[in-house]
Amino acid sequence: MAEVYVSLMIAVGSDAPSFQLPGVDDGEIGEYALDDYDGESIVVLAFYPADFSPACTDELCALQDLELFAMQRDVTIFGISPDSVYSHRAFATEYNLGFPLLSDSVGNVAEQYGVLQSEFEGHERVPKRSVFVLDANLTVEYAWCGESPVDLPDLEAVRDAVEAVQDDGTAIERYRTACNHFRFGRSEFETARTAFEREDWSTADATFGEALGYFDEAAAAFESARRFGSDPVAHRAASAAETADAYRRAAKWYAESAEYYADDAPEWGDEYRDDAIEALHSSPDDGDISDLYPLSE
Structure with missing residues (x-):
C-alpha cells in the first residue's frame, strides 16, 4: 500500500526551499539550481504530474502563452515533474515550450514545497499541479495547489502576483x-x-x-x-x-x-x-x- 503524504504546502512569505535538478531547455540538458536566480529575476515554479498528460499540457502551454513570460530577462519559469530529461525534451519539442523543464525524479522537491501526492495514474511520489511565484529574493509571494488532477491555476491570479512584486x-x-x-x-x-x-x-x-x-x-x-x-x-x-x-x-x-x-x-x-x-x-x-x-x- 502506498504511503500517504500529508505535508502542508509552503506558505506565502516563506523562503523558497533551494534545489538543484537536471533539466532541459531548447533541447539542451543541464543542471538548474534555484539559488542561481537569487537577486536575478522573479521565478515561477509550475509543478505538474506528468509530461503529455492533457491537463498538464493545458497548464504549461497556457503559462507559455502569457505575455509576461515572454520577458525572459524579467521572469524565469520552470516546469517541474518526475519525468526524465529525455521525456521533457520530447514534450517541450511537441508543444514548443520555451522554458526549462526540470526532473524531480523521486519527488524530493515537491515534498519540500508540500505538494507531493501519494499516487497519480499508478505512479508514486508525484506532485500535485501547483504554482509558486517567488520574488527576486526567492520569497514565496503566491502559492496555489490543485486538489483535483483536472484543476488548473487561475492564470490571471498568477499574472497579478508577478506584477505585484515590487523590485x-x-x-x-x-x-x-x-x-x-x-x-x-x-x-x-x-x-x-x-x-x-x-x-x-x-x-x-x-x-x-x-x-x-x-x-x-x-x-x-x-x-x-x-x-x-x-x-x-x-x-x-x-x-x-x-x-x-x-x-x-x-x-x-x-x-x-x-x-x-x-x-x-x-x-x-x-x-x-x-x-x-x-x-x-x-x-x-x-x-x-x-x-x-x-x-x-
Whole structure:
C-alpha cells in the first residue's frame, strides 16, 4: 500500500526551499539550481504530474502563452515533474515550450514545497499541479495547489502576483532595456523622416514600420518598469512610456501618410502627416529619454 503524504504546502512569505535538478531547455540538458536566480529575476515554479498528460499540457502551454513570460530577462519559469530529461525534451519539442523543464525524479522537491501526492495514474511520489511565484529574493509571494488532477491555476491570479512584486532592480533593468529599444526606434524614425522629406515614399513607409516595432517594444517595457518599480522609478517610467507611445503613434501615422502620398492621395497624406506631427508634440519628454542609472545607486 502506498504511503500517504500529508505535508502542508509552503506558505506565502516563506523562503523558497533551494534545489538543484537536471533539466532541459531548447533541447539542451543541464543542471538548474534555484539559488542561481537569487537577486536575478522573479521565478515561477509550475509543478505538474506528468509530461503529455492533457491537463498538464493545458497548464504549461497556457503559462507559455502569457505575455509576461515572454520577458525572459524579467521572469524565469520552470516546469517541474518526475519525468526524465529525455521525456521533457520530447514534450517541450511537441508543444514548443520555451522554458526549462526540470526532473524531480523521486519527488524530493515537491515534498519540500508540500505538494507531493501519494499516487497519480499508478505512479508514486508525484506532485500535485501547483504554482509558486517567488520574488527576486526567492520569497514565496503566491502559492496555489490543485486538489483535483483536472484543476488548473487561475492564470490571471498568477499574472497579478508577478506584477505585484515590487523590485526596483528589476524595474530599472526593464527601463534600460526599454531605452535601448527606444534609441533604435529613434534612429529608424529619423532615417524615415529624411526619406519622407525627400518624398521617397517607399523607403519612408518601410522605415517608419521598423521604427514602429521598436517603439512598441519600448512602450511595453517602460510600462512593465512602471508596474514593478517604487514611486520614483514608476513615475519616470510612466512618463517615458507616454513618450514611446507618442513616437509609436507618430511612426504609424507617418507610414500611412507616405502610403497615401505614394497612391497620389495628397489630402489623406496631409491629414495623417498632421496627425503624426501632433502626436510628437504630445510627447512629455520631447524624445529625451535618459536611463535611470542614478536611481540604482
